[in-house]
Amino acid sequence: xxxxxxxxxxxxxxxxxxxxxxxxxxxxxxxxxxxxxxxxxxxxxxxxxxxxxxxxxxxxxxxxxxxxxxxxxxxxxxxxxxxxxxxxxxxxxxxxxxxxxxxxxxxxxxxxxxxxxxxxxxxxxxxxxxxxxxxxxxxxxxxxxxxxxxxxxxxxxxxxxxxxxxxxxxxxxxxxxxxxxxxxxxxxxxxxxxxxxxxxxxxxxxxxxxxxxxxxxxxxxxxxxxxxxxxxxxxxxxxxxxxxxxxxxxxxxxxxxxxxxxxxxxxxxxxxxxxxxxxxxxxxxxxx
Numbered sequence: 001x002x003x004x005x006x007x008x009x010x011x012x013x014x015x016x017x018x019x020x021x022x023x024x025x026x027x028x029x030x031x032x033x034x035x036x037x038x039x040x041x042x043x044x045x046x047x048x049x050x051x052x053x054x055x056x057x058x059x060x061x062x063x064x065x066x067x068x069x070x071x072x073x074x075x076x077x078x079x080x081x082x083x084x085x086x087x088x089x090x091x092x093x094x095x096x097x098x099x100x101x102x103x104x105x106x107x108x109x110x111x112x113x114x115x116x117x118x119x120x121x122x123x124x125x126x127x128x129x130x131x132x133x134x135x136x137x138x139x140x141x142x143x144x145x146x147x148x149x150x151x152x153x154x155x156x157x158x159x160x161x162x163x164x165x166x167x168x169x170x171x172x173x174x175x176x177x178x179x180x181x182x183x184x185x186x187x188x189x190x191x192x193x194x195x196x197x198x199x200x201x202x203x204x205x206x207x208x209x210x211x212x213x214x215x216x217x218x219x220x221x222x223x224x225x226x227x228x229x230x231x232x233x234x235x236x237x238x239x240x241x242x243x244x245x246x247x248x249x250x251x252x253x254x255x256x257x258x259x260x261x262x263x264x265x266x267x268x269x270x271x272x273x274x275x276x277x278x279x280x281x282x283x284x285x286x287x288x
Contacts, residue, residue, distance in 0.1 A: 003079035005092035007119015011187030013043035028082040076109040091121040129185040135221040157212040169198035177212040
């Protein structure tokens with residue numbers, strides 16, 4: 001019948017899409033290529049329906065091709081006779097192992113139908129986790145940052161697999177970028193960390209990404225002017241209220257001062273927190 005490539009999202013079990021959950025629940029067998037994807041899959045299907053696929057820890061291309069041929073040979077009969085799923089973290093078509101399986105099946109088992117269920121990818125999830133807004137019209141380039149790599153060029157970069165954060169940070173800051181890092185974002189396995197200090201992430205972790213933005217960009221969205229206008233209105237209002245307070249104080253001989261604004265400050269803080277929670281305001285994250 002069909003092999004489904006199912007994106008599990010970044011790692012938290014409740015970020016699997018509704019469609020992905022339905023496919024997993026209906027599949028006769030769910031194949032997992034690793035420990036982390038397996039731990040997410042078992043939140044939706046019983047362990048007895050999980051099939052583990054082992055791959056050698058090598059960069060030898062011939063050994064990897066043999067491993068993928070063996071995996072395809074195991075999965076193909078299950079997909080022909082029923083419904084099988086192959087799960088990956090993130091999205092199956094973004095920096096994923098699923099592409100290797102799809103190509104191998106196409107070459108050696110072309111009769112197997114393949115369908116893809118997209119998942120929440122770090123390409124989009126990072127913006128929420130890091131408090132970054134990629135506004136309409138802005139460009140964003142995806143690159144790998146493994147082993148201290150520091151590609152430059154575009155105004156905004158999202159680097160995956162940043163395994164040597166201090167080395168990457170030194171090169172990109174020298175090239176005129178501000179940096180913020182996220183490690184194990186939306187993952188139940190391990191500690192989630194967001195920081196602009198490279199020394200806090202000096203230890204190697206494959207699940208580390210970086211957002212780099214060139215300093216001095218002048219491409220604010222059109223509604224950014226509202227924030228400045230609100231600030232000016234608030235300043236004028238506060239000045240007027242201060243004058244009214246002085247007049248009232250003078251009118252009663254200065255025996256009382258109107259204008260204890262602590263309750264107003266609390267309300268403004270609460271409104272801002274609610275705005276951030278609903279996505280109406282973007283929390284400030286340094287550096288920007």
